[in-house]
Amino acid sequence: MSKPAIGFCGLGAMGFGMATHLVKQGYEVTGFDVWQPSLDKFKAAGGIPSTSLFESAKDKTFYIVMVATAQQAQTAIFGDGTGKDEGILKGLPQGVTLLLCSTVPSEYAKSVEKELKDVGRDDVFFIDAPVSGGAIRAADGTLSIMAGASSAAIDKGKWLLDELSAPTKLFVVAGGVGAGSNMKMVHQVLAAIQILSVSEAFGFAAKLGLEGTEVREKVIKSEAWSWMFENRSVRTLTEDYFPGASAVTIIVKDTGIITSMARLLNFPSYLVSAAEQVYFAAVDKGYGANDDAGIVRLWTSEPVNSVKSTLSPEEKETKLDFVVSLLTGIHLVAAVESIAFAKHVGLPLPQLYELAVEAAGGSTQFKGFGTKLISILENGTGEEEVRDHLGRLKAAVNEAQTLKCPLYLGGAALNLLVSANASLEGLLKLYTVR
């Protein structure tokens, strides 16, 4: 077939990359944004800029919405109700394929499907298709995508999802519209916890008198590795927070989706909730628009890379070990929280594993324990003691106490490990409502 024209709404960091990638692949892409500089940049990159949602949608048989929030998506799709801005739906032709790639509550994605029907537009092939991978992979067309929709809609949109994702990273999630967003949500459980764990670890390390570069080197070679740590620590060490690459407000939004849904569905999101309070404190400090790696400033007003260590090699090893133990313990419990939530909302667990292990939520702990946790939940086998994790996390929390260093996640993870008596099954049971 000849390459169809594509409409696109939302030329932010992610959307701009996705839209220009499609331009490079030879598609005619009409892009809408409210921010004129983005439209100018998009034009310079070969796109067709548009200042009207309606015009951006007219006669497009494929349309992608990649705005920041559910509220923005609602206005973009259905208009703002004032008649001033009509939204794209009025412009979209019959039989259009519509991708919503924003991270939104699954309830919202389902409400779009319902509202389309209610307004007589069940001709629209709607795909709930949140993405993960960051701006670079967006621009490369190598995102991870979690897509939920009717099989008819998936059939229609698959080629476009393929264009945007890496070969093995398009995950069609069973369950229809909402399933993609649910999968993204449980993936973000890992992200929400592990983003804060970077700052908590560097804050602790600074109070231990460790040099930032040594901490980074040690952690990324250890069982405390996470994608977030490796990614964010580059910015921690250079104080590249202004604005950096991923604003605190973004993870605050995702965290809010998780904890709201957890409240709605009666799931105890212990660590994400603990993280959320600290994110609010960071926003209150005025860090909202800064990179999330900058949350370390809640622990230390001095740059992390200004610490000059005076420790002996043995002391240094002991203290680096505390940091590794802290992250290892947090990441293990994060794996449990994410997988237990996936189970709670009825998602296919092996697919979550496959997806997250190589995405932004990935960690050595998730990789090592994910299949065991899934096996316990699915087959009742795979029980394992993690007594070493417990003992080491205890030692780290103990040390932090002598330094009066807050470990919001470390403290919470430790109590869960204690209560579970260092058993994987015990941890999962803490997430199983009585």
Place this chain on the structure above:
Amino acid sequence: MSKPAIGFCGLGAMGFGMATHLVKQGYEVTGFDVWQPSLDKFKAAGGIPSTSLFESAKDKTFYIVMVATAQQAQTAIFGDGTGKDEGILKGLPQGVTLLLCSTVPSEYAKSVEKELKDVGRDDVFFIDAPVSGGAIRAADGTLSIMAGASSAAIDKGKWLLDELSAPTKLFVVAGGVGAGSNMKMVHQVLAAIQILSVSEAFGFAAKLGLEGTEVREKVIKSEAWSWMFENRSVRTLTEDYFPGASAVTIIVKDTGIITSMARLLNFPSYLVSAAEQVYFAAVDKGYGANDDAGIVRLWTSEPVNSVKSTLSPEEKETKLDFVVSLLTGIHLVAAVESIAFAKHVGLPLPQLYELAVEAAGGSTQFKGFGTKLISILENGTGEEEVRDHLGRLKAAVNEAQTLKCPLYLGGAALNLLVSANASLEGLLKLYTVR
């Protein structure tokens, strides 16, 4: 008998009150302190000041140690090991009765008993006797006292414990030395949580646009009442933090005793741990020497009583209700955490109830649910659903999320209630190691 001379070490806020109360009762009290102004004040109040531990102890058949920490107690009793300061033990005559009234880990109290034996001084009648009630009750001789010792030591020291405590507030805790400190520790679980809950509630209220005086009025008449709230909120409303009456460092010390012991004994101290991290953040902000009511400044830099409400009466009622719901939920889980810890360390639960319900740890929730919780633990009966607590706490946490207001305790308490499916028995099970 004629009134014996008493030795006293530690003329701080509590110790000064206790020692001068004994002076007023007609005892000859020799008081030691390292702070000369306290000695001067003590002399003016009719006491005998002493700048030597040894001298303060010489020929005293009764001696009271009321210093701030276990470390200070160790130096006071056994000397600092340098020979420069010999400590009281060398001065104390055979058969002396020694009261340690400081809040210390029970392990420390036990170590004193052992060390006395090891150095050949098992003639000392040693009583582990921490107190509660604040400086005013110390000076009135109406403290609550939790005493653990051999029955021989209790026989010897009971008259002195009676002098210091209110008629019904001397609690001799079965179990010997260490039992008094353990009882104090589980009482402080309530204190540690409920002190922070005052600031969390006022911080939330300020963000809700509520006036501080209205919040106070509402809360103390509601099921959200706690002794701490009624006591601390007076200082919150007047910003009486400098130094106020109870420094952050004091509750930090007590919290540390709780969480250290919880780690040692594998007890999951969920809420106290969450509180501890916030206390560390407060110390980091420089609030350590200020009154603990001033921790509200982590939420709002404006004085709480500067909020001028523009809410309609209905809005105000709804929002006041959120604050009441927050505190009610936290205090319920605090009651569970305290009673479960008491069970874990083997303390007599009815005695804890009797003690705490009228002490600084008291709350309407503890009073209402304490006996039911004890009945579940002791008889397996008394199960009750607290679904209303769950629903209301959810609504409060939900509202806080829209305001991006951190609820460290509220968020943690909610997850426990969710996991327990709003059952008292379920809550207790979360504190029972698998």
